[in-house]
Amino acid sequence: MPHLKVKPFDSSIIATKIDESTIMTHVSKALNSDDILIGIEHEGEEFLLQLKADEKAYLLKYDKVTRPLKVNILKEAIGKVAKELGLEVYASNIAISSTKALLSSKYFKKIEDFVEIEYPKKKVSVEVGFGSGKHLLYQAHKNPDTLFIGLEIHTPSAQQVLKQIELQNIENIWVVNYDARLFLEMLPSNICQEIFVHFPVPWDKKPQRRVISKSFLAESMRVLDKEGRLELRTDSDNYFWYALETFFAVPKTAVEIRKNEALEVTSKYEARWLRQEKDIYDVYVQCNEISTQTREKIDFNFNGVIYTHGIEERLSKEALVYDGYFIHFERLFKSDATMLLIKCAFGSFDRPEHKYILLTQEGCRYFVSPPVQTKVNLLAHQKLIEQLTLKEGQ
Numbered sequence: 001m002p003h004l005k006v007k008p009f010d011s012s013i014i015a016t017k018i019d020e021s022t023i024m025t026h027v028s029k030a031l032n033s034d035d036i037l038i039g040i041e042h043e044g045e046e047f048l049l050q051l052k053a054d055e056k057a058y059l060l061k062y063d064k065v066t067r068p069l070k071v072n073i074l075k076e077a078i079g080k081v082a083k084e085l086g087l088e089v090y091a092s093n094i095a096i097s098s099t100k101a102l103l104s105s106k107y108f109k110k111i112e113d114f115v116e117i118e119y120p121k122k123k124v125s126v127e128v129g130f131g132s133g134k135h136l137l138y139q140a141h142k143n144p145d146t147l148f149i150g151l152e153i154h155t156p157s158a159q160q161v162l163k164q165i166e167l168q169n170i171e172n173i174w175v176v177n178y179d180a181r182l183f184l185e186m187l188p189s190n191i192c193q194e195i196f197v198h199f200p201v202p203w204d205k206k207p208q209r210r211v212i213s214k215s216f217l218a219e220s221m222r223v224l225d226k227e228g229r230l231e232l233r234t235d236s237d238n239y240f241w242y243a244l245e246t247f248f249a250v251p252k253t254a255v256e257i258r259k260n261e262a263l264e265v266t267s268k269y270e271a272r273w274l275r276q277e278k279d280i281y282d283v284y285v286q287c288n289e290i291s292t293q294t295r296e297k298i299d300f301n302f303n304g305v306i307y308t309h310g311i312e313e314r315l316s317k318e319a320l321v322y323d324g325y326f327i328h329f330e331r332l333f334k335s336d337a338t339m340l341l342i343k344c345a346f347g348s349f350d351r352p353e354h355k356y357i358l359l360t361q362e363g364c365r366y367f368v369s370p371p372v373q374t375k376v377n378l379l380a381h382q383k384l385i386e387q388l389t390l391k392e393g394q
């Protein structure tokens with residue numbers, strides 16, 4: 001990832017350069033270390049750069065939480081900041097590259113995009129954990145009238161499939177590099193024809209990490225259209241029985257089971273089990289109802305929350321754990337007497353959100369964008385407001 005190693009310098013000069021800068025918007029220093037965050041606005045993107053001090057050299061680099069998808073924007077910003085501050089560069093890896101970043105492909109969608117997105121096809125299907133993407137690509141070829149949303153948490157697999165989509169000129173796949181267990185909440189009700197879950201990780205020792213769960217099933221039934229179906233394919237006896245138990249607990253569904261059914265396409269993963277002559281189970285759950293539930297738009301505003309003197313002392317240093325979610329103020333950065341940038345983690349234990357909150361005397365907002373619109377994030381957001389409005393003595 002892009003960074004510059006520069007000769008140590010007096011970092012207090014950064015604040016004096018903000019007003020005349022074409023790119024820097026604010027600067028803040030960690031309360032418990034010498035780390036510095038520089039707010040950037042460049043090419044329509046807002047993000048942060050970090051400055052880490054070391055005796056021999058200072059490191060000017062990207063910030064993981066706010067990093068823009070296009071690496072070249074980041075590289076340009078680092079270069080401009082170094083120039084505006086007149087830094088002496090020891091080492092650099094910010095040469096602009098001409099290769100197209102796959103994650104900026106138009107077929108790559110961020111979870112935030114789904115807050116307001118237009119679906120280009122009437123039919124939509126989802127594949128959870130597509131791995132090498134063989135099944136996803138096959139389905140998309142075969143059903144050009146359906147949009148396939150492929151979900152995969154493993155970034156290199158997502159990148160590989162994006163490459164294939166471009167090479168094979170496929171126009172009806174969106175790739176989302178996000179946890180399927182939370183993603184379904186972003187979809188409107190009754191939109192899906194099929195949800196494929198092929199060979200999910202069995203997580204025998206950590207069953208709470210499994211994709212299939214009561215809440216995943218409930219969300220699947222909400223997003224599936226009437227007669228749409230959830231298709232689980234697994235080689236794990238354990239997972240098969242666990243899934244059946246989960247599925248039978250839900251009313252208004254029809255469950256069908258098959259054993260050693262051949263599909264038209266065999267993934268690399270499946271081929272391994274076939275060679276070992278392992279049993280393979282399919283479980284189909286059909287949705288028998290139109291869902292009347294609508295997905296509510298969640299408001300992540302901090303209406304009326306402003307910086308109050310000494311709030312940095314009142315915020316809990318420990319993570320605060322609630323029923324099914326948590327909030328944790330991880331690091332505090334202070335700009336002047338009236339501005340605080342708070343790095344925090346919150347939401348579900350499996351897939352926490354990492355965000356900055358910018359708290360000033362004028363107001364408060366997530367920097368740079370609000371969290372994913374899940375119910376658990378809303379609960380966490382309400383607790384964050386409670387903490388940020390703590391009065392002295394509370």
Ligand SMILES: C[S@@+](CC[C@H](N)C(=O)[O-])C[C@H]1O[C@@H](n2cnc3c(N)ncnc32)[C@H](O)[C@@H]1O
Binds near residue numbers: 157178
């Ligand atoms: C065992 S592989 C199966 C891959 C593919 N479906 C196949 O049949 O070859 C499981 C895949 O699910 C992905 N995965 C696991 N948990 C996930 C989750 N919560 N959301 C999205 N993908 C997930 C993993 O990264 C992995 O690529």
